[in-house]
Amino acid sequence: MTALAPTPALLLARTEISRRLARRRALLLAAPVALLLYLTTIFFSFDLPGIAARMRPENAAVLLGDFWSFKTHVTLDRRRPGLEVAIEGEAKGRYAPGQFPDWVQDGAEPRIALPDGSRITYVAQGALIERAGFGLIRVNREGRRIAVTLPEGAARPDWLSASATRVDLRGPWWRFSMTPARTETLRYEPGWELFFFDLQSPFHGKSAAELAALALWQPRLEPERSNLAAMAADIWQNRMWRHGDVVWALGETVLMAFLGTFGAALIAFPLAFLAASNFAPGRLIRLGLRRIFDLFRGIDGLIWTVILSRAFGPGPLTGALAILLTDTGTFGKTFSEALENIDEKQREGIAATGADAVAQARFGVVPQVAPVILSQVLYYLESNTRSATVIGALVGGGIGLLLTQAIQTQKDWEEVSYYIVLIIVMVMAMDSLSAWLRARFIKG
Amino acid sequence: MLELRHLTRDFAGRCAVDNVSLRFDRPGFVGIIGRSGAGKSTLLRMINRLTDVSAGEILFQGRNVATLRGAEKRAWQSRCAMVFQQFNLVPRRDVASNVLHGLLGRRPVLAAIFDLWSEAEITRALAILDRLGIADQAAKRAEALSGGQQQRVAIARALMQDPAIILADEPIASLDPMNAQIVMDTLKRIQTEDGRMVIANLHTLDTARRYCDRVIGMRDGRVVFDGRPDQLSTGIAREIYGADASFNEAATSTAIPADARADADYASAMLGA
């Protein structure tokens, strides 16, 4: 058998195979090593250790907690009369006096019950905090000075921060702070309070069963409209969450994406013929157009927004035009590539019947490129919905504006999470829509 | 009715068709045979004006159509239909629409763009399809049809042009023998029944013998034979196809030689894999 005495050819093959395997092995080892090296340099040049050191988990926890919880402020301001109880401390979430939630006991010395069993009493000279499992903490105010008295023998805990003019206490699901002018307790609760009905709505605070009963058979609360209509209107006009405005904003975002994408497709389509080597009337026109497409594509929509806002001012038109310009560049390029890849036989078949150039394009070219173009356009429709979110923020419209502003003001994190959910739902909906349209018009 | 005078076509110095003069006086079935590269396709494409003429004249009813431009050129093209080896249909459109494309040479642009055909035109297209036995496929996409059916759609498109001449460039080279026969029979029937003129490039001698009234043999861009099919002796065939050793009658026949079959089998097995 040859295996006993390897032929020269076999030896040659063996060295060749060994060499190849060695090369592959070297590559396989080198690639992860190079990757690791690169990531390590980046690790230090992006200062990740520094960030890790500076990151404050409790701050993150506050913010992230706000994503899915809300807080109620119980405030005693020495410059204003009376106790104020307000959701998120906002005027639109303020409880009317005498209608405070049951954990706040109004009176000369208001008492607040907290989720962990702690209790806080606002007294004339300051406040008494009965902290569960710790004992009574007195906070006394004398003029501009604030003093804290801990229970006998207790060490100062790390959840308490005090200076001569300010005391701050953190508990599970609550916070307390006092300055010479203000005494305030924040009580956190999970959920998005007032999501459906705000405090002004007669439907606030009702259980699902009660609401169903009201909607279906109970007498009208307002004579001029049915309870169901009133509920819908109250939800739509909710002052805290502004569902109506949010829906308009979503609509405006989709509008910008729609107009930008399809407008760009309509403009790019004829131009693509002039930029495709097999249709272009001249080399110069073709190259010129290609560079223009590059320029339009290379400038992101966001930058177009800045450039256009001088001429058109803020508003959805500016956003739509910004998307249109970028996508004209993108489509111009991809459409002309599609045109360059057509099957010439079809066009020749049409040309041989004596059809003119327009008819040749219409019947010999368009049917071939239509599926490619349509699927491109629909793909971009989805991706532009995402861009329109961001562009909207700059041009003062759409859900993106609501989102960035909510982030910037830093307090409405539950709204931030609401908007994020809506954006994700919106983009996923556009994705499904474009997938459906693709399936319907391209395969069918 | 059609006369070619000193027709010549250069491709970057290479002469594809070299000073060809031919007269076609009355309708008939003319076959052009020759080796690959002999200039058969170029000749037909020049007549239809898909390829420009380098020199010479194409006289149709006494008028030189080789120099027409624009609308006049298109008018000529619409009178002189072309059938291609690869059918050159629009695969994503339905069969009837492909047939209606035959009218494009005579259509105002706008009506054409919106694809608006009159009922009479559609009825005529379907009548033509019916004549070729594929009316029941009218609503299908062209790409859904078999090769033989597609070629018949291409012929229907040609007929829709109501042409004085039908040029067919190797119409059966992509078809299996059974479909090849159907297509050739169709062309022949059209030629005899309507009294149209058909000029077809053919790649096998026996097809030429079976269908043609007149056979033209080309070699290296020149006409080397022009006569009745029964004058095609083996010697003449050798002259047309060149004296290269591999030539034999069988190689130009539609019958499939044994080893080619094995190859085809193998190819289809691979592709199916």
Next chain:
Amino acid sequence: MLELRHLTRDFAGRCAVDNVSLRFDRPGFVGIIGRSGAGKSTLLRMINRLTDVSAGEILFQGRNVATLRGAEKRAWQSRCAMVFQQFNLVPRRDVASNVLHGLLGRRPVLAAIFDLWSEAEITRALAILDRLGIADQAAKRAEALSGGQQQRVAIARALMQDPAIILADEPIASLDPMNAQIVMDTLKRIQTEDGRMVIANLHTLDTARRYCDRVIGMRDGRVVFDGRPDQLSTGIAREIYGADASFNEAATSTAIPADARADADYASAMLGA
């Protein structure tokens, strides 16, 4: 050495293999024949454990391998090589690597990923390729080879496993007659020279007659014949292949019938178009 006891496999209620019991006591060339859907592939795949067993036992040297899991199952698979109709090679890797893949069942995965094969292993892989006459192709990508060569690579991979049993599922169904013969000869040679056991599904009676020591006929998941090839009378064949009118000896032969050829031609013409 191998015994199947009441082996059964259900696919969603349909019984693909139905209570099959067979003993293979000594090495030999066993052919399994039967109509499409008879359960031949399912039987082989169960032995290799590519398909799970619904009921019954597969005893190899007295041990039931039908219930093994994880590493033990893989150890069994590495002793029982499989050759597929479509070769199932990794087309983008070279031939030698494909052969070395036969060792994957015994290798820690990381060593395999980094292609840490010893010189001795590479030498052995090349020796096997040499034995099958395709050592000169060792450095080519598998996909660049012809079907017959690829099947020989697949056999080389099987040999690399140094298997007790080689299972071959219609190893020549995708090959042209000439390559089919080479592959069958190879399998036969391996079986006789090495004294290995080969169980092959075959789709034609004459191949079974020519190569097998023992033929098993299956129908509807059950064994309906088990004997020497010379016992395969036309009557028995009819029983195996069913009494349907279309059955005849020719339909199960490797010779290609005329109309099938035309189809294949047609298919390749279409695909090439």
Next chain:
Amino acid sequence: EGLTQFNIGLLGGENAQDRLNSNECLRKYAEDTLGVPVKLFAPADYDGVVQGLLGGTIDMAWLGASAYAKVYLTDPKAVDVALVKTNLDGSFTYHSIGIARKDSGIAKLEDAKGKVFGFGDPNSTSGYLIPSVEIPKTHPAITRADLADGASGYFKTVKFTGGHEQTIVAVVNGDIDAGVTWADGQGNWEDGYNSGALRKAVDAGLVNMNDLVEIWKSKPIPEGPVVLRHALPEEVKAKMVELVKGLHARDKDCAYGVAAGDTAGFAPITADFYDIIVETRRATQGN
């Protein structure tokens, strides 16, 4: 050319929808006054409104002083200064405040030497313009060049955080060691003063003023002006000035919303009041 529409631009800083809502009353009054449709626009950053005024698509806006200077420097004829918001005590100034973390050991600006220093938005008056000019005057050791974006002379580096809110968070998080933001300078430090970015952050529960110290405070800065586009018909300008001036008397709640806090109303003011700011900005322009 008749007026067919009147556009009011609103600067950022508050929840967009809240901004639109608190100015809704002004929109209605303006519509009644002018008899043409009035629209509100609330782009996310200063520049949107500035570009709108320059391009002639925004007719009225309440600008920051520096943003006004930018408009003026780009096109002196673009807008007319009309009114300014007054505080409860009648003043119309505020301060730029330098802050640092108490535990960082920085108690005054000099301590921040060799540390990371942050400004807010480059178009912001208190967040950049005023400190970049005033600090070199009061602290000769610090030059203007030391306060340029990315400079690394006196400070380790100088950054723009993008806005007042971001500056505060960045200081609290330690991303920057010190930074500047704004406050009205009235009330108490521990509350974050009576109004301004610090107060908002405190109210949001984001910072504990015990953790911060004031390291620097600017001289009083004039509140930004309410401006009207110069090209508007005189009569329209007069009407709008009248409307905004009388807003506090007419509808206190509305004035509160429009002024984004307690106010004694809007008072007339002239352009020369902002000359200093304009000059300051012009001086920084050559960089």
Next chain:
Amino acid sequence: MSAAALSPTAEYLALVRRRRVYGGLLLVLFIVLMASGWRTADARNAGGFLDGIAHILDFPIEILSEAARDWRNLPGYLRQYLPSLIETLNIAAVSTLLGGLIAAVLAVLSARALAPLPWLVVPIRRGMDVMRAMPEIVIALVLIFLLGGGPVPAMIAITLHTAGALGKLFSEVAENADLKPVEGLASVGAGWLARIWFAVAPQVAPNWSSYALLRFEINIRASAILGFVGAGGIGYDLRTTLQWGQGRYDQVVAIFALLFLTIVLVDHLSDRARARLVQGGHAA
């Protein structure tokens, strides 16, 4: 005409009429949507389209004329902003790499025929949908507040989005992979990882790397834009200079030129590389 043909003709005529009605309706619907959409957008905009179009070049001209005046500064600025550009490129590269690695894992885990744990397929797919739908800028903005400015929030944001976007494309490719080699390796007793590595990876590699390259291109843009909202890199410089306005337009132009040239260059190179990758895959 034969009687039999009547029926196909009538049928086809009916089909044509039906098609014209649907086509016409669709066209009208589209035109109405476009027209009313543009009108709505125009009406809700501060400045109208017709008034604005005449001034469309005002701002670019303002920028360019200043840059033309101070053209001598440009080379200096180009050098000055190069590090920012490199940071932007690094953000894009790292997030493409990390996102691509995550995507590769997710893709294999969520391709039905390859998944080792079939019950994970649907949750992973939904998860990728969510990652894909989330605009990078949203994640970045939130992270900037948690981690402060700089490249890291942008990197994480783009990585997440990339993982989702590439994951979907990758798993589509993996789903279409030929399973015969996988089965071949299964029959020799190869484990799951070996099967994926030897039988699937070579098949998907060309398309995967082509998609990853395309993503890299997209991510350069994304990382430049995230700089615009405060996440480091050259976008941040672009925003501060652009917002400052007059006096810094020469810097704007310099940054712009850098960014634009980079994008066009990368775009061009990756176009060619991708063409080769995919072609190589097919031709081989």
